[in-house]
Amino acid sequence: MSSHLDLRDVSVSFNGFKALNALNMSVRKGELRCLIGPNGAGKTTALDIICGKVKPSAGTVSFDGTALQDLEEFEIARAGVGRKFQVPSVFRELSVSENLDVARARRTSVLGNLRWNIGNSGREDIERLAELVGLTEQLDRPAAYLSHGQTQWLEIGMLVAQDAELILMDEPTAGMTAQETRKTAELFARLKGKHTLIVVEHDMGFVKAIGDIISVMHMGQMLAEGTAAEVEAHPEVRRAYLGSGGISHA
Amino acid sequence: MPSHVPNSSGLQRLIAQLAPLLIVCAIVFALPVLLNNDFLLNKVARYLVLGILTVSLGLSWGFGGILNLGQAMSFGLGSYAMAMALKLKTVPVHTGASGLPDFMVWNNVQHLPWFWEPFRSLTFAIAAGLIVPALVAAALGWFMFRGRVTGVYVSIITLATMVVINLVIIDQQSYTGGFNGITDLAQLEIFGVAFDAYGRATYYLVACCVLLSLLVAFAFTKSKAGLIVQAIRDHESRVRYFGYDVALYQIFVFALSAAIAGLAGMLYTVVMEFASPTFLGVQLSLSVVVWCAVGGRQSLVGAFLGAVLVAGMQGALSESAAFLETWTLVMGALFVLVVLFLPKGLAGLAQVVWRWIVQRRQAASGRVAQGVGQTEGST
Amino acid sequence: MDQFIEQIVTGLSIGSILLLVALGLSIIYGSMGIINLAHGEFVMLGAYAAWVFHTYLGLGLLASLVPIFLVVAAFGWVIERYVLSLLNNRPLDTILATWGVGIMLQQAVRLSVGSELRYVQLPPALSDSMDVFGISVSSYRVFLFVVSIALFGATWLLMNRTPVGMKLRAIIQDRSVAASFGINAKRVYALTFAYGAGLAGLAGALVSPLKSVSPDMGTGYVVDAFMVVVLGGVQSLAGTVASAFILGELSGGIAFLQNDTVAKAIVLLAIVVLIRFRPEGLFTARVRA
Numbered sequence: 038m039s040s041h042l043d044l045r046d047v048s049v050s051f052n053g054f055k056a057l058n059a060l061n062m063s064v065r066k067g068e069l070r071c072l073i074g075p076n077g078a079g080k081t082t083a084l085d086i087i088c089g090k091v092k093p094s095a096g097t098v099s100f101d102g103t104a105l106q107d108l109e110e111f112e113i114a115r116a117g118v119g120r121k122f123q124v125p126s127v128f129r130e131l132s133v134s135e136n137l138d139v140a141r142a143r144r145t146s147v148l149g150n151l152r153w154n155i156g157n158s159g160r161e162d163i164e165r166l167a168e169l170v171g172l173t174e175q176l177d178r179p180a181a182y183l184s185h186g187q188t189q190w191l192e193i194g195m196l197v198a199q200d201a202e203l204i205l206m207d208e209p210t211a212g213m214t215a216q217e218t219r220k221t222a223e224l225f226a227r228l229k230g231k232h233t234l235i236v237v238e239h240d241m242g243f244v245k246a247i248g249d250i251i252s253v254m255h256m257g258q259m260l261a262e263g264t265a266a267e268v269e270a271h272p273e274v275r276r277a278y279l280g281s282g283g284i285s286h287a
Numbered sequence: 288m289p290s291h292v293p294n295s296s297g298l299q300r301l302i303a304q305l306a307p308l309l310i311v312c313a314i315v316f317a318l319p320v321l322l323n324n325d326f327l328l329n330k331v332a333r334y335l336v337l338g339i340l341t342v343s344l345g346l347s348w349g350f351g352g353i354l355n356l357g358q359a360m361s362f363g364l365g366s367y368a369m370a371m372a373l374k375l376k377t378v379p380v381h382t383g384a385s386g387l388p389d390f391m392v393w394n395n396v397q398h399l400p401w402f403w404e405p406f407r408s409l410t411f412a413i414a415a416g417l418i419v420p421a422l423v424a425a426a427l428g429w430f431m432f433r434g435r436v437t438g439v440y441v442s443i444i445t446l447a448t449m450v451v452i453n454l455v456i457i458d459q460q461s462y463t464g465g466f467n468g469i470t471d472l473a474q475l476e477i478f479g480v481a482f483d484a485y486g487r488a489t490y491y492l493v494a495c496c497v498l499l500s501l502l503v504a505f506a507f508t509k510s511k512a513g514l515i516v517q518a519i520r521d522h523e524s525r526v527r528y529f530g531y532d533v534a535l536y537q538i539f540v541f542a543l544s545a546a547i548a549g550l551a552g553m554l555y556t557v558v559m560e561f562a563s564p565t566f567l568g569v570q571l572s573l574s575v576v577v578w579c580a581v582g583g584r585q586s587l588v589g590a591f592l593g594a595v596l597v598a599g600m601q602g603a604l605s606e607s608a609a610f611l612e613t614w615t616l617v618m619g620a621l622f623v624l625v626v627l628f629l630p631k632g633l634a635g636l637a638q639v640v641w642r643w644i645v646q647r648r649q650a651a652s653g654r655v656a657q658g659v660g661q662t663e664g665s666t
Numbered sequence: 667m668d669q670f671i672e673q674i675v676t677g678l679s680i681g682s683i684l685l686l687v688a689l690g691l692s693i694i695y696g697s698m699g700i701i702n703l704a705h706g707e708f709v710m711l712g713a714y715a716a717w718v719f720h721t722y723l724g725l726g727l728l729a730s731l732v733p734i735f736l737v738v739a740a741f742g743w744v745i746e747r748y749v750l751s752l753l754n755n756r757p758l759d760t761i762l763a764t765w766g767v768g769i770m771l772q773q774a775v776r777l778s779v780g781s782e783l784r785y786v787q788l789p790p791a792l793s794d795s796m797d798v799f800g801i802s803v804s805s806y807r808v809f810l811f812v813v814s815i816a817l818f819g820a821t822w823l824l825m826n827r828t829p830v831g832m833k834l835r836a837i838i839q840d841r842s843v844a845a846s847f848g849i850n851a852k853r854v855y856a857l858t859f860a861y862g863a864g865l866a867g868l869a870g871a872l873v874s875p876l877k878s879v880s881p882d883m884g885t886g887y888v889v890d891a892f893m894v895v896v897l898g899g900v901q902s903l904a905g906t907v908a909s910a911f912i913l914g915e916l917s918g919g920i921a922f923l924q925n926d927t928v929a930k931a932i933v934l935l936a937i938v939v940l941i942r943f944r945p946e947g948l949f950t951a952r953v954r955a
């Protein structure tokens with residue numbers, strides 16, 4: 038079994054505080070992996086390491102045989118890694134369609150992007166994406182006017198537009214209604230297989246709906262891995278969540 | 288679910304966006320017909336050149352989010368490139384064929400410095416007027432943006448760099464004419480056409496350059512690269528995670544903006560008939576920021592008109608010293624008000640008014656066409 | 667040897683003036699994140715206030731210090747309240763706005779008082795000179811040194827030992843959390859800005875006997891002060907002190923060694939390099955590398 042993404046003994050410290058402590062994780066191609074853990078466990082930091090936002094102080098990250106830890110963010114993105122942030126990050130002054138257009142990063146060089154796109158080439162693509170995330174009517178409005186949930190959708194749409202091989206999602210359903218969350222789950226099910234996904238979530242219902250294997254982090258380390266039932270039965274996981282009302286309420 | 292959202296085709300949209308630009312340029316070209324006064328025409332040409340300079344700032348500031356407080360640096364470099372070429376043309380007349388520019392003779396310089404030598408060719412000078420500012424900007428941009436310098440710090444570095452170059456130019460009097468600049472220039476002559484500062488030819492040259500630079504800037508902002516630059520303005524780090532090398536885009540828009548400013552600088556020398564260290568001075572550089580903010584930093588035409596109108600008004604009032612002093616006070620107040628309440632400048636205001644008019648019209652016609660169905664207009 | 671000591675003492679004197687001028691800017695920049703380009707004009711207002719108090723009210727410089735502080739602080743309060751507080755979350759625009767305000771203040775003074783140079787008398791009690799390490803130094807310069815250190819001390823106490831300072835530091839950490847604990851951020855910001863402006867006014871009044879007073883005198887000061895703040899690090903008062911005296915010594919030294927243009931250019935290039943490689947200043951520990 039060759040793994041697609043491999044984190045080996047990754048450590049990060051912020052001012053002496055070890056946010057990640059020899060973290061190990063590997064994900065197969067086409068898998069949808071859920072990453073859970075109590076607040077401050079280091080889930081966001083783990084994604085930060087993969088996409089290059091934070092550099093590890095020790096350890097390696099390999100993706101399809103490429104060592105990511107020495108690359109710059111844009112190089113990692115070009116290697117096929119896309120990222121959705123916990124705080125929804127879109128281009129507020131640009132319209133929804135422009136946001137999606139920026140995300141369609143087929144060409145990345147400056148000179149390659151000096152051409153115009155008059156006419157409707159690409160427009161259809163964008164309209165399809167907008168429909169996928171339910172923002173057809175907002176296409177020409179600035180992203181600043183979107184609601185929180187819609188902004189989440191837009192960023193998810195941007196990741197689909199980017200078409201990265203590996204997609205990292207940090208709490209994609211935060212701020213969504215139950216119905217919207219269900220729609221997100223459907224979308225992720227469709228992406229699975231074509232893309233490899235790592236989804237950080239607190240909502241156990243959502244995690245059970247989409248995930249095959251669940252990884253549980255605690256205090257910067259991997260605590261357990263397995264199916265939902267296995268993980269919930271795991272004694273250490275129970276202990277880690279103790280005091281925060283149990284795993285399903287985290 | 289709506290069956291289909293009415294969606295004007297890309298081309299139509301483009302034409303609508305180009306319209307204000309073309310209208311303004313048409314007026315610029317038509318002006319000599321109305322203004323039958325060479326002296327006035329020269330003044331207008333001056334403001335048009337400052338308009339080009341302001342467009343260049345709008346490109347980097349309004350679209351790229353790079354508030355370059357040293358925009359006049361590129362302007363000054365362009366202006367000196369042109370002045371050096373035109374000065375060397377006077378040598379045979381002023382100090383003899385093998386001689387030196389007059390100010391060098393006064394400063395006891397023996398040989399023409401090496402960096403003056405290539406400016407014997409006008410073609411070289413014109414190329415240099417565009418390329419040197421662009422290269423300097425690219426180098427400075429590389430220095431800043433590779434180090435992820437942003438926001439206020441970019442403003443300070445650009446301002447400080449400009450002041451340093453200004454100091455050097457003033458200090459190296461024997462090579463640059465120092466404080467006095469380079470004066471007593473020959474007329475620019477291209478393909479047998481002489482460009483007298485007070486002639487129509489010069490005005491039309493400037494007008495053509497206005498059209499050209501507005502079109503180039505417009506084309507850039509409508510390209511995908513232009514869109515990415517705006518995305519960088521909104522959320523720099525986000526752009527990186529899509530695989531774009533942010534620094535390269537910033538360097539590109541910074542250098543493009545510098546080249547346009549260099550073009551403006553060359554024209555300024557032709558129109559003013561000299562080059563001076565004040566052309567890359569703090570005063571001018573900060574004025575450009577004011578014009579750009581008042582006109583509308585995110586609108587090319589707005590920035591252009593902002594410069595022409597405000598600088599023009601200032602020029603008209605500067606006949607009287609007392610007026611000028613009051614004017615500066617009024618300008619300061621106007622500027623603060625614009626920053627506070629009109630972050631998109633007069634262009635933003637115009638847009639809001641225009642939208643309001645369109646909506647009212649649609650509402651009116653909607654009442655007539657009741658029952659046909661709801662049409663949501665988006666402009 | 668004597669010359670060396672003289673250099674050091676000159677540097678200390680320049681440094682104390684730099685500290686006086688930079689302290690207000692540092693407070694405002696460090697706590698509100700605003701680069702106040704009108705700072706130089708606050709300095710200028712302070713100097714003019716000293717001149718007005720002396721010329722029209724016959725008040726000596728020392729007697730007018732407190733009223734000057736209050737007057738310029740009031741200016742600052744008004745500007746924060748009616749201009750800057752409208753620009754939340756638009757840091758680049760605050761530079762533009764404060765610059766516009768600076769132009770207005772300068773121009774208003776030019777129109778009302780005129781642009782000719784004005785002079786302020788040294789306080790008679792401090793017009794002699796005294797002996798420092800075998801060097802004769804004007805008493806007024808020694809006085810400035812002491813005052814600058816005292817003002818720094820007072821500011822430090824204000825920030826670290828009073829409720830207002832505590833609230834300010836809470837707001838710097840997290841404005842919304844501070845607000846939820848009932849801290850009125852608006853009021854604290856206005857007070858901070860007023861205090862910074864008042865300090866600038868004091869600085870202007872105190873340097874006025876050494877230099878001539880003119881409407882555009884502030885421009886040079888704002889550059890100097892900014893340099894001090896950048897070098898010292900944004901949120902570090904102690905860094906401000908250190909960098910003020912380092913720059914004082916350096917500028918004494920550079921001016922001694924080289925001509926003025928080169929000195930200016932070197933200083934500017936140093937700022938550029940510093941910002942590029944250590945935007946957080948020389949004297950702050952790197953956080954979140």
Ligand SMILES: Nc1ncnc2c1ncn2[C@@H]1O[C@H](COP(=O)(O)OP(=O)(O)OP(=O)(O)O)[C@@H](O)[C@H]1O
Nearest residue numbers: 051056074075076077078079080081082083123954
């Ligand atoms: N830039 C930083 N500087 C200092 N500490 C940080 C930084 N980023 C994260 N941390 C700390 O590292 C730890 C892990 O943070 P992280 O954001 O990865 O947790 P998380 O699992 O995503 O939590 P949550 O579920 O709340 O999003 C936390 O204790 C956090 O305070």
Ligand SMILES: [Mg+2]
Nearest residue numbers: 080081082123
């Ligand atoms: Mg997190």
